[in-house]
Each structure stands twice: as C-alpha cells, then as structure tokens.
Amino acid sequence: AEKFKGLSQEHMMVYSEVRSRGSKGVFKKELKKVTNLPQALLTRILKLLESRKLIKAVKTITSKNMNLYVLFDVTPSREHTGGPWYSDQDFDEEFVERIAKFMYSQIRDAAGRGKPEDATLLELHKKLQQAKVLNVELQVSDLQDVLKKLMYEDKIEEMAAQGDTPFERRTWKPSAVVRSHNYLAQTPCGVCPVRRDCVPDGVISPTTCVYMEPWLSKSSADMDW
Helix, strand or coil: CHHHCCCCHHHHHHHHHHHHCHHHCEEHHHHHHHHCCCHHHHHHHHHHHHHCCCEEEECCCCCCCCCEEEECCCCCCHHHHCHHHEECCEECHHHHHHHHHHHHHHHHHHHHCCCHHHHCHHHHHHHHHHHCCCCCCCCHHHHHHHHHHHHHCCCEEECCCCCCCCHHHCCEEECCCCCCCCHHHHCCHHHCCCHHHCCCCCCCCCCCCCCHHHHHCCCHHHCCC
C-alpha cells in the first residue's frame, strides 16, 4: 500500500493499463494513445512508477530502441524476450550450437549402443537437466526446436516410420546419407528456434527480423551453397 501512497488518478490510470496487459506488456507509444496523456506527463509518471517498483521497462527482441512496460513482478512473454535463445535481446547462436552438439552426441552414442530409446526428446531433456551445465531452464518444447534444426541440417533422421508416436518419444539416429544441400538451413529462418512465433505483423515478424537484412545483403560468393 505504501507504494501507491500519493499517486494521482493519472498515475493509477497508467498503472492499471500496464497491469491489464499482463506478460504481453505495452509500449509507451500505445500508452500515450490509450491514456491520452501529454508526452512529458506520461514520461514523468512512468519514471515514478518505475522508481517505486510498480512497473519496469524491458527491451524486446524486435524493438530494441523502444521500452516495453510490464508490472515489476511480471516476466515478459516469450514473443518479446525470444525465450532462452536470446541474451540481451540478441540471438545467442553459440548457445544454440552448444545444445545442438550435446543432443547430436547423445543421439549418436545411443544409436551406436543399439539403444536409441535413450535419446528421445524426453530423455535428452532429462540428461541436460542432470548434467547441470546450463544457467537457464530449458523446456522440452525448446529442445524440440533444436532437434528440428538438426533435422533441417540433415544431421539426424528418424530410426524408422513411427506413425502416431508422439514427437517427444520418437527415436533418432545420425543421418547415414548425405542429401542434397538443404538451403532452408542457410537462412535465418532455418535455424531460428523462435520461428514458430514469427508471423506477419506480429511482434516477431519476417519484416522486422534483424537477422534477415544482413543475410539478404550477402553476395552469392558469401553463401555456403
């Protein structure tokens, strides 16, 4: 109650609007539009609410120069943070590769022992947790993204047709045949673990992707064809 002491109606209006957005948060530009408050006044209100730890400003993976506001004790949604694959709003490709190498080695070793069931998605998740080599918590769905990356790169394949077997329980082995080059894996989309959240006009969108423009600007000589 002390945090709210002395707050005006305008302060409470801004606070209530931020609270109503939950983990999706709200940008300052939208707050101005919804509350119809002058820019200078809104800025002062936001700073005061931040100083009292009622709200916080966070950076997003798509709008690095615009602050997103959420309640102080709320974790922004994955569409804004990019989940575990982003560090300081930058895609952590090195981290993804570390996980991919770990998963590939486990699949290779399990197949070599004749026990591919030891390297299903569920088992891989369990092994990562037991290894305690990560400082972030990964969900099974996160590892599914990396497993699909290995598939796109033709590094692994299913043991056999597994019908209706849930994806997380399917068994894998290293690819025995080198297939024709998979160009999808060369694009940012092909290796991006948050591509399933990427939609036109969304917070994560092909039109605002910070990795697409550098890739498109490469010359054909730079491409790994």
